[in-house]
Amino acid sequence: MTLTTLDPGIGMTSRRARERLIQRLIDAGIDSSEVLRVMRTLPRHLFVDEALASRAYEDLALPIGHGQTLSQPYTVARMTQALLEHGTPDTVLEIGTGSGFQTAVLASLVRRVYTVERVGDLFERAQERLDALKIRNVRYRHGDGAQGWPEYAPYQAIILTAAPRGIPRALAEQLAPGGLMVLPIGEGPRQHLVRLVRLARGGFGHEILEPASFVPLLAGVA
Ligand code: SAH
Numbered sequence: 001m002t003l004t005t006l007d008p009g010i011g012m013t014s015r016r017a018r019e020r021l022i023q024r025l026i027d028a029g030i031d032s033s034e035v036l037r038v039m040r041t042l043p044r045h046l047f048v049d050e051a052l053a054s055r056a057y058e059d060l061a062l063p064i065g066h067g068q069t070l071s072q073p074y075t076v077a078r079m080t081q082a083l084l085e086h087g088t089p090d091t092v093l094e095i096g097t098g099s100g101f102q103t104a105v106l107a108s109l110v111r112r113v114y115t116v117e118r119v120g121d122l123f124e125r126a127q128e129r130l131d132a133l134k135i136r137n138v139r140y141r142h143g144d145g146a147q148g149w150p151e152y153a154p155y156q157a158i159i160l161t162a163a164p165r166g167i168p169r170a171l172a173e174q175l176a177p178g179g180l181m182v183l184p185i186g187e188g189p190r191q192h193l194v195r196l197v198r199l200a201r202g203g204f205g206h207e208i209l210e211p212a213s214f215v216p217l218l219a220g221v222a
Contacts, residue, residue, distance in 0.1 A: 014045070017057035017058075019040075021057045021058070022036055022040050024059050025039060025059075025073065025074060025077050028074050030081055035077050035105075036077075038105050042101070042108065043133075044056040044073070044101060046132075046133070047070055047099040047100060047101040047104075048064065048070060048099065059072055059074050060072055061075075064122065065121070066119050066121065068119070069098075069215060070101055071161060076102050076105055078193070079102070079161075079193065080102070080106065080109070082180075082193075082195050083159055085180075088110060089110055089156035089180070091110065091112050091113075091152070091156050092113050092114070092155060092157045093114045093155040093158045094106060094113055094158075095115075095145030095146075095148075095160045095161065095162065095171070096116075096160060097117035097126045097140065098122055098126065098161060100115075100125075100130050103126065103130060103135075103138055104135055107130070107137050107138050111137065112138070113137065113139070114139045114141070114149050115139070115141070116140075116144075116148075118142070118144055118145065118220065118221045120142055120221070123142045126140070139152070143221060145160070145171075146217060148171045149174070154175060154177075154179065155176060156178075156179045156180075157180050158175055158179070158182075158183075160181075160183035160217065161184075162214055162216060163183070163184035163187070164216075164217040175196070175198045177198055178197070178198065178199075181197075182195050182196075182209075183196070184213075184214040187216070191211065191212040191213060192208050192211055192212055193209040193211075193212040194206055194207070194209065195207050195209055
C-alpha cells in the first residue's frame with residue numbers, strides 16, 4: 001500500500017494542488033507577492049466541511065451551509081489585491097464573514113480586521129476556526145453589515161463579500177478619507193466588482209473592476 005492510499009485526500013496531494021492553484025491565480029493576473037504568499041500558506045481545507053476538503057485547492061466557490069458560499073480563491077485574491085493596491089491599510093472592515101477565509105487572508109496582511117456576519121451559526125464557526133489557527137487580530141460582530149460598525153470607524157478599507165444593489169450609505173460614511181471600498185454591486189447575473197475611493201478633498205470616485213457573482217447582501221440577522 002502506498003502512502004497516497006492512506007491519505008484522506010489532502011495531505012499528500014495538497015502541496016501540489018496548492019501550487020497548481022497559485023499558478024492559476026498568477027495566470028489570471030494576481031501579481032501581488034503578498035497576496036500570493038498568504039493564498040499559498042493558508043489552509044483553505046479547514047474552512048469547509050470535511051467532505052469538501054479534497055476540493056479546497058481547486059479554483060471553485062464551495063458551499064458553507066445556510067445557502068452561502070466560500071468565495072472562489074481567484075475572487076478572494078482579486079478583491080484583496082484591489083484593496084491593498086494603494087498601500088496596506090491599517091484597519092479593514094469586512095461585511096460577510098462567512099467561513100472566515102477572506103477574514104484570515106486579510107488578518108495575515110493588515111493590523112486589524114473588523115468583521116460582521118448576519119448568520120449566527122456562521123459567525124460562531126468562523127470565530128472558532130480563526131481562534132484554532134491562532135489568528136488574533138480580528139474583532140467579530142453578529143449583526144447586519146449594511147449598518148457597518150460605527151464604534152471603530154473610520155476604516156482605511158472596507159470589503160463586502162455579499163452584493164448590495166447600491167452602495168450602502170452607512171458604509172460609505174465609515175470609510176476614512178483616502179480609503180478604499182471593494183464590493184460587488186447588482187443583482188443576479190448583472191453584478192460587477194467595484195472599487196470606491198473616498199477622495200481626500202471630499203466626495204467619492206469609483207471604478208468598475210470586472211463582472212462578479214456573489215450571494216446578495218440580506219437585511220437583518222439570522
Ligand atoms: N467571505 C466569505 C463569503 C461568504 S458569502 C467566505 O469567504 O467564506 C457572503 C456572506 O455574507 C454570508 O456568510 C452571508 O451570511 C453574509 N451576509 C449577507 N448579508 C449580510 C449582511 N447584511 N450583514 C452581514 N453579513 C451578511
